[in-house]
Amino acid sequence: MFAAYAARISPDDPLSALELGELPEPEVRPGWSVVTVKAATLNHHDLWSLRGVGLPAERLPMILGCDASGVDEHGNEVVIHSVIGQSGHGVGPDEPRSILTERYRGTFAQRVAVPTWNLLPKPKELSFEEAACLPTAWLTAYRMLFTNAGVKPGDTVLVQGAGGGVSTALVVLAKAAGLRVWVTGRDEAKRARAVELGADAAFESGARLPERVDAVMETVGAATWSHSVKSLRPGGTIVISGATSGPSPKAAELNRIFFLELKVVGSTMGSKEELAGLLALCANSGVRPVIDSVRPLAEARSAFEQLERGQVFGKLVLTP
Structure with missing residues (x-):
């Protein structure tokens, strides 16, 4: 074959x-x-x-x-x-x-x-x-948001890196769940498309945000790690499921993490039950x-x- x-x-x-x-x-x-x-x-x-x-x-x-x-x-x-x-x-x-x-x-x-x-x-x-x-990128996004992030409708979520399979899934799923979604990215066209998908705002990578967010969805890794940590409100959560730019940031930002009581949650793929939930969500809501x-x-x-x-x-x- x-x-x-x-x-x-x-x-x-x-x-x-x-x-x-x-x-x-x-x-x-x-x-x-x-x-x-x-x-x-x-x-x-x-x-x-x-x-x-x-x-x-x-x-x-x-x-x-x-x-x-x-x-x-x-x-x-x-x-x-x-x-x-x-x-x-x-x-x-x-x-x-x-x-x-x-x-x-x-x-x-x-x-x-x-x-x-x-x-x-x-x-x-x-x-x-x-x-x-759905079974890898979208399932990863589903688990990040609905199992590990601890967010609720009305919260603000930052998605690092516009354009990839996981990040686009995060934008669509987060909007479907009633979250305010901000996106960062290096490419202006990808930022614009993220807004077309439903992101409430898109910023250049590393840009100072209007306010701190409740959760950051991190898949980029080293290149965006410091920005992710600095973008969180006290007690906020970073959910990380990848490190496409590398696993070793220049600064781990440990002082900020412990002083502001930030949570860092690793997330990998998702369960069969979560995939069933994602399939049902797409079938019943029109999310594609x-x-x-x-x-x-x-x-x-x-x-x-x-x-x-x-x-x-x-x-x-x-x-x-």
Whole structure:
């Protein structure tokens, strides 16, 4: 079957490790289902995999892709929850949690095998392309806001970094929940588009805000960390789910964190139950993922190049 996969590890030139071509069909094992992929989406996790983060060389070649929607062997339209080992379903009870492409082959292929427990019904209101956007970036945003941030309608949330899959999801979901949303970004066009999505205001990266906020949604890391800490009201919360600019800020701002009793909460992906809640929210409210573009899987390399350049607003979708 045709697939996009990591053929080697290249920390400095990740796209040189990407190959497109034929690989064997997925292995069928007890308690697992084979899904015919209808749509899959890119995440920064895929670039990190090509760099060897979370993917040792002995597991190569590894099909990339965490997100997908498709049709199972019984004809059911499904969405894949990509966290494997969280429940013990389909794997050993003591197996550590992993995400597709770390231990098991991912979704950038015509077919993928996952534990049957990891399948959720695709709402009829969502297209395959829309549904495929939800299990990683949008689920991450959903958990950040509704499980970890401790915010309520009327609160003000700052989203660092306009344009990416998680940040656009945060804007849309936060507005749907009745929050005031501020966004920062280096690119003027992306800031303008964030306002079109529903952000109440957009500022240049590092700009002084009109007032301190109740919570900061942080995915950028080192480049924005000090600004995130300084933007919080006393007792406010930073929820961090990524560090695309690096994990080591010049200043940790520890004095400010303890003196103002700020909370720093790590957040990774989300549970199957949270994904079910996100799917229901989208189906019932009219909220839809922001899609940058849709390409055939055969053009995956150009999508990876776009993601690496950072010239993305929303999700990049691939269709086998």
